[in-house]
Amino acid sequence: MSDPTILIVDDEPAIRDMIGITLDLAGFNSMSAETAHQAHVAIVDSRPDLVLLDWMLPGGSGIELARRLKRDELTSTLPIIMLTAKTSEDNKVQGLDVGVDDYVTKPFSPRELVARIKAVLRRSSGTQQDKVIRVFDLQLDPSSHRVTIEDTPVDMGPTEFKLLKFFMSHQEKVFSRDHIQDQVWGGNVYLEERTIDVHIRRLRKALSSIEPTSINYARLIQTVRGAGYRFSVKPA
Amino acid sequence: MSDPTILIVDDEPAIRDMIGITLDLAGFNSMSAETAHQAHVAIVDSRPDLVLLDWMLPGGSGIELARRLKRDELTSTLPIIMLTAKTSEDNKVQGLDVGVDDYVTKPFSPRELVARIKAVLRRSSGTQQDKVIRVFDLQLDPSSHRVTIEDTPVDMGPTEFKLLKFFMSHQEKVFSRDHIQDQVWGGNVYLEERTIDVHIRRLRKALSSIEPTSINYARLIQTVRGAGYRFSVKPA
């Protein structure tokens, strides 16, 4: 996996720069946003691996953003570290209540910040992203970037892998082509709608290639006419 | 859910028309305003789903309008996409700062514009909080776009799905064909009245197809002679 990208959300340019430099030195990619709005746009567009979020954004929108991110299913697994000048227990509790992953109080040392970031990334990658997803004898292992059916490797391109990973981690739910594009390609790429179809086709083809040992796993990728596609264990 | 309405605010008629045509082709309803004042009236009156706002309105009132809309509680959630000829980062930052949801620089391709509009609408519409509707062993799940009877999937077309969803979320109430047409097909299509009957028939057929394990769910769709149809748990 390439270097994780960290989004810094703070209204003070000096803080943003300082943290940015620190993170670069520590081997992270960093990007920054000044407001909650900017941050939300950046998150949807660029899908960072972690967000450093200032508690005290103008308008008190910091915690509001955190709450929104955790509420929305699509961003709820995105790790968030809150930055705050206050040390009061109240805030801490309130922050963790929202579902924030960790908490750093200003002033903090670069070393502490980096350590906490690494810890959170390690924790979240252990539990969330890198967990093997299994459906019957179809296995997808994010960490080794591999898909197997009954322990036989399935050959597919990177895009099909991402597509399958997205579907397998959001089963039994229909996604429009637009939605799929957002999730798999990212928010600021413009595709012909039918392109999705072609990749679906390639994914199905890949899943069928191993057969016919047992069930046809391509059937799990279901077309919902007029609505989009769905990964489902139940028959269509 | 009918087509979203987009308000175009630009002082140049040519631009308004061009965008209007683009949006119509993409399946949106569009309306336009020439000045910030007109726009504000239109917003209050017609409550569009999104505003495309030219940055450079005469009198520099574009950004002023954006700020006002975001400040006013009643319109603060209305998504705004700024249009501008400038590519400078300054404007971008300033625009996002005001709370604008996205930013498109002229000249832009119709495809990009439509893609951004869709993305913003998707983002702002929040997570679908659609809950599963259940009547006895008949279940309709909007998020997976599925209808099941005793966990057996029921096959039906998109229109029948919408029809059933409408009925199940408005039980024990009679609806005229006109009303059903408005709700399921949308307001601006002309249908032969009998067409509704045919879809009712198709829906009943689909609901009967799973049987005969227990009750006949087609009976829940009741004909009310001279008035319309009704979804009811009680016998007719």
Next chain:
DNA sequence: ATATAATATTACAGTGGTGTGACAGGAGTA
């Protein structure tokens, strides 16, 4: 009972959404 209005049912042709193969350009590699 018969007539009449309202609804049910069937059949059908047009359309739009999706599946599929082919292709050219691009990114990465040897």
Next chain:
DNA sequence: TACTCCTGTCACACCACTGTAATATTATAT
């Protein structure tokens, strides 16, 4: 450089779905 793999797009084919008209059936009124 030549090669390979991958990607996005197009063009064509196919079929599920749609709306309508025509016919059959049922309910209400005379």
